[in-house]
Amino acid sequence: MIEVLSVTSEIYPLVKTGGLADVTGALPGALAPLGVSMRTLIPGYPAVTGRLETGRVVAEMPDFFDGAARLIAGRVGGLDLIVLDAPHLYERPGNPYLGPDGQNWEDNWKRFAALGFTAYELGRGLVDGYRPQVLHCHDWQAGLAPAYVAFNAPTPVKTVVTVHNIAFQGHFGWENFNALHLDFRAASEGAIEYFGGIGFLKAGLQCADALTTVSPTYAHEIRTAAYGMGLEGLLQNRANDLHGILNGIDTRTWDPARDEALAQTYSANSTHLRDVNRTALNERFELDDSAGPLFGVVSRLTWQKGMDMLVDCADGLVAMGGKLCVLGAGDPEVENGLMGAAMRHPGKVGFIQGYDEGLSHLVQGGADVMMVPSRFEPCGLTQLYGLRYGCVPLVSRVGGLADTVIDANEAAVEAGVATGVVFAPATEEALLEGIRRTVHLFAREKVWKKMQRRGMKSEVSWEASAKKYADLYANLLGLKRDDDQDD
Ligand code: ADP
Numbered sequence: 001m002i003e004v005l006s007v008t009s010e011i012y013p014l015v016k017t018g019g020l021a022d023v024t025g026a027l028p029g030a031l032a033p034l035g036v037s038m039r040t041l042i043p044g045y046p047a048v049t050g051r052l053e054t055g056r057v058v059a060e061m062p063d064f065f066d067g068a069a070r071l072i073a074g075r076v077g078g079l080d081l082i083v084l085d086a087p088h089l090y091e092r093p094g095n096p097y098l099g100p101d102g103q104n105w106e107d108n109w110k111r112f113a114a115l116g117f118t119a120y121e122l123g124r125g126l127v128d129g130y131r132p133q134v135l136h137c138h139d140w141q142a143g144l145a146p147a148y149v150a151f152n153a154p155t156p157v158k159t160v161v162t163v164h165n166i167a168f169q170g171h172f173g174w175e176n177f178n179a180l181h182l183d184f185r186a187a188s189e190g191a192i193e194y195f196g197g198i199g200f201l202k203a204g205l206q207c208a209d210a211l212t213t214v215s216p217t218y219a220h221e222i223r224t225a226a227y228g229m230g231l232e233g234l235l236q237n238r239a240n241d242l243h244g245i246l247n248g249i250d251t252r253t254w255d256p257a258r259d260e261a262l263a264q265t266y267s268a269n270s271t272h273l274r275d276v277n278r279t280a281l282n283e284r285f286e287l288d289d290s291a292g293p294l295f296g297v298v299s300r301l302t303w304q305k306g307m308d309m310l311v312d313c314a315d316g317l318v319a320m321g322g323k324l325c326v327l328g329a330g331d332p333e334v335e336n337g338l339m340g341a342a343m344r345h346p347g348k349v350g351f352i353q354g355y356d357e358g359l360s361h362l363v364q365g366g367a368d369v370m371m372v373p374s375r376f377e378p379c380g381l382t383q384l385y386g387l388r389y390g391c392v393p394l395v396s397r398v399g400g401l402a403d404t405v406i407d408a409n410e411a412a413v414e415a416g417v418a419t420g421v422v423f424a425p426a427t428e429e430a431l432l433e434g435i436r437r438t439v440h441l442f443a444r445e446k447v448w449k450k451m452q453r454r455g456m457k458s459e460v461s462w463e464a465s466a467k468k469y470a471d472l473y474a475n476l477l478g479l480k481r482d483d484d485q486d487d
Helices: 019-034 108-123 145-151 174-180 200-207 216-221 232-237 271-284 307-319 332-344 357-366 382-389 399-404 410-415 428-443 445-457 463-477 482-486
Strands: 002-007 036-043 054-061 069-076 079-085 134-138 158-163 197-199 210-213 242-244 294-301 323-330 349-353 369-372 392-396 421-423
Touching: 002 019, 002 108, 002 463, 019 036, 019 079, 019 134, 019 463, 036 108, 036 463, 069 108, 079 108, 108 134, 108 145, 108 174, 108 200, 134 145, 134 463, 145 158, 145 200, 158 200, 158 463, 174 197, 197 200, 200 232, 210 216, 210 463, 216 242, 216 399, 271 294, 271 357, 271 445, 294 307, 294 332, 294 357, 307 323, 307 332, 307 428, 323 332, 323 357, 332 349, 357 382, 369 382, 382 392, 382 399, 382 445, 392 399, 392 428, 392 445, 421 428, 428 445
Parallel strands: 002 036, 002 134, 036 079, 134 158, 158 210, 210 242, 294 323, 294 369, 323 349, 369 392, 392 421
Antiparallel strands: 054 069, 069 079
16 A cells, blocks of 8 residues: 555645645545555645544644644545644635635745645654655645755655646745745755745745646646746756646546436436526526527636636627526636626626536536636646536647547547537637537537537546556555556
């Protein structure tokens, strides 16, 4: 058994602001059959401490980053957690990163340095009887852990950093350095220095034994200036240590045959039953029941996600006979634009502002098309849910979207391999053209149905990718996994 400690700021079903939580929530279960025991270190936000089914204090730290803290080992819904219970850092309402005013908490550097430091201490054997062999650190929030391992008192623990989105880098002022409890050599060797400040993600990428990101295409993209956001040089230097491992989805949580959030469950052999969900969706979004394709969006409403382009294409989409329902929250400008489109097109465009897990399932189960017009997309999960739910993806050809959807050009339709519509470049004109192609395909009922079913049967589970992570851990430890001959 390989012991891995996953270090993360989010985990489904406890705390989720995006795909990171889905991934960290699903990986432990996917790795268990592969000889990997994964526990998760997570900050003790109220949403976490309040939900623990069992809990045992395994460490007390009276003087910890300016307050008292303890570690609680506990379980929730099959997940093995180690909760960093530090009320002065985490006992705050709402979002894990933002205060009630929508601004980053000022002490985020300290809150997540504390997370990385604790991971390092666990790697050194802080808790009797528990010794992780690998720290698997997710995103900038866990980025300092490999720096502590590299520069503080030595420990044999290996480190992996996974980049879920290189746009979020955790960049803080140098004046915080002394409070990090990080050996001074980390500063002098420039390991954590980033544009004159401290770069948490940069530190992780520099110091970890292995790096991964969440799709093969994104692994290439982030080594280029167009997508690397300043870290491309570092990643070019570490290209041999960087692996693109595609995200899977939790096929138990996301299963149209058993999904309780749907008005009607269905499978690939009964896609006609989706009509019941479509009707429910029309009602929720106050749309009429006209026959054209219903385009769905479940997304953060940001520039990255191409949501400004979506606003600009809404009139065209309706003119082509489509309808649009959008569930999301984000940039006020995009929100206003969507409200405007809904007002201009009553019955054709619906917008629900906010975050609603249940409704996100209904969109997947009832809409005809799942739109993901991102400018960049490390992996993307909503197109994978779309595939599984027969909600045909319309995506831009970037990152994980390019790796997971096969465009329905005539050759692919002929060959019987198409699973969606892929457009490029990520511009408004190309998106509009993608919408046009989708509307035409939708009208070819037989072709559409086949494509829908093919998507529902395509492989989107964690199985293949979990093996890649298991192999990576084993390689770092110089071990051979038992089922390697099957790979
Ligand atoms: P990202 O992590 O960049 O936001 P992903 O596609 O990887 O994008 O993951 C987004 C996750 O968040 C998906 O599980 C998606 O269903 C969910 N999600 C996004 N916006 C909403 C929303 N407004 N309501 C419910 N779920 C949402």
